[in-house]
Amino acid sequence: MIERRALQLMVAIACLVPLTVGGLSILRGPGWIGHPPMIPRDLDSHFRYVSGIFFGLGLAFTTCVPGIERKGPRFRLLGAMVVCGGLARLVSLAAVGVPGRGMALGLAMELGVVPLLMLWQSRVERFSLSPSGERVAER
Template identity: 35%
Template sequence: MSDSDTSLVSKRAAQVSFAVAGIVPVVAGLWGVFQPLAGAVGSQLNHGRYLSGLLLAIGLVFWASIPGIERRTARIRVLTVVVVIGGVCRLLGVMLGDPLSLPVAGALAMELAVTPLLCFWQSRLAPRE
C-alpha cells in the first residue's frame, strides 16, 4: 500500500470514528432537551435544556467537521478544549461528592480520554506546513 493509500485509510477511519463518537453528544443533548432531569423545576428545567442544547451543538459541529477532516484542526481543537473543560468540572464534582455512576464514568471517559485522542488523531491527518 502506498503512503497516499495509507493516509486515505487513516482519514476514512478517523471520519468513521468521529461519526460514531458524535452520536454520544447528539443523542445525550437531544435526550436532555426532551427528557429533562427528574426533580428539576422552573429555571432549573430551562437551564438543563439550554445546557443540553449546547451538548447537542458540540456533537453537530463535530459531525460538520467530518468532510475535509484533515483541514478542521482549529475547530476540532476548540471543541476539544470545551469538552475537556467540561470533563474536568464533572471530575471535580465527583471529587466533591457527586455520585460516580456508570453514566458519569462513561461521560468522563468520553470527555477526558476519547475526545482528546480523536483530536490528536485528527492533528496527525492535518497537512504539514
C-alpha cells in the same frame, strides 16, 4: 488515505453521543436519566440549556467530518470545550462523589476519547501536508 477515513468514521460515531443524549435531554429533561419527574424549574431549565449546548457541540463536530484533515483549528477548539466540561465533571466527582455509570462514561469520553481523537486528527492533518506545507492530493 485509510487513516483519514477511519478517523472520520470514529468521529462520526462519537458524534452520536452528544446528538442522542443532548437531544433526549432537551426533549425529556432530567427524568429520562432516572431523576424524579418533578424537579425545580430553574434546575430543569439549566439542564435543558446545557443539553442544548451539548447537542450543538455534536452538530459542530459533525461539520469536521468532511475534510477532517483541514479542520484542525475547529476540531481543537471543540475538543477543548469537551475537555473543559470533563474537568468540570471532575470537580463534581471530587465535591459530591462518583457519579452514576452514564456520567462516568461521559467523563471517560471527555478526558480520554476526545483528547485521543484530537491527537489523531492532528496526525492526519500533519500527514496530509507535503514537506513544503502544501496540501497533498487525496490518494
